[in-house]
Amino acid sequence: MGWFEAMVLGLVQGLTEFLPISSSAHLRITAALAGWDDPGAAFTAVTQIGTELAVILYFSKKIGQILVAWFYSLYKKDWRSHPDARLGWLIIVGSMPIVILGLLFQNDIDHTFRDLRLTATMLIVFGIILLIADRVGKQERILDDLSVKHGLGFGFAQALALIPGVSRSGGTTSAGLLMGYTRAEAAEYSFLLALPAVFGSGLYKLTDIGKDGQTAQWGPTILATIIAFAVGYVVIAWLMAFIKTKSFVPFVIYRLALGVLLFVLIFAGVLDPNAGPAI
Known part of the structure; x- marks a missing residue:
């Protein structure tokens, strides 16, 4: 992989x-x-660390509150019912599905799941699911209403993003909308929930960077991670403002169009569904 x-x-x-x-x-x-x-x-997992650092910066105040409340809840009984302490525990609970499934399906993640036909299918299917969730979700609940059941629901939705085309934020936000959370609250929890999983995955895959002549090397990977951090921060700020007044319909249309275009390019022979070595 070159610098450009x-x-x-x-x-x-x-x-x-x-x-x-x-x-x-x-x-x-x-x-x-x-x-x-x-x-x-491996490259995807490591560069995602950059975007998650953007989450930490953007939600630094909220994350600080969660960490303090969670820490106190370890040894102070009266803190265990604090909303931020509960949120901290539920982020841990919600992270369990992707950790378990990520380890179980590691080979498929690196190889089988990267077939572009599967990617196109997931773009379309989960675009439709997002549209349904956006239309039928009651959008009444906030994060203080989060329960263990809902935390696991978010968690299993996040685990589906192990398949390219599903979308971590799209899957978890769809789950949140279907469970009655507002767009902004569902998106915020989606971003917070991703932190343990993405950092864990990125650190786990660090040893694969520069492993041989085919994998991405350290220099370009670090550059990509820094760029992802800077651009990601701007996108978070824009998206959180956008969804307070707008629906997810533009993203649904984009997903459907991209999925269909991808199928056309594949079946027309323009794109090999396994283009590039699956590493």
Whole structure:
């Protein structure tokens, strides 16, 4: 992977990580269209650390409150019912599905799930699910209403994003809307819930960077991560303002159009569904 390629993919990662359109799908598609090698699951996982650092910066006050309340809840009984302490515990609970499934399906994540036909299918299917959730969700609940059952619901939705095309933010936000949470609250919890999983995945995959001549090397990966951080912060700020007054319909239309276009390119022979080595 060259420096220009890393710059482009870092920009794509930052632009798409928080939008409900699947950053992993866009990294995969961008590389395939440009004729580059598949950047691989390791590159995706590590560059996502950059976008999650943007989450920490944007939600720093809220994250600080959660950490303080959670820490106190470990040894002070009266803190265990505090909303921020409960949120901290439920982020841990909600992270369990993706950790377990990520380990169980590690080989599929690195290989089988990166087939562009599957990516196109997930873009369309989960675009429709997002549309339904956006239309039928009651949007009455806030994060103080979060329960263990709902935390696990968010968690299993996040785990589906192990498949490129699903979208971590799209899947978890759809689950939140279907469970009655507002767009802003569902999106905020989606971003917070991603922190343990993304950092865990990124650290786990660090040893795969520069492992051989085919995988991404350290220099370009670091550059892409820095770009993803800067661009990601701007996108978070824009999205949180956008969804307070607008629906997810524009993202649904985009997902459907991209999924259909991807199928057309594949069946027309323009794109190989396994373009680039699956690494």
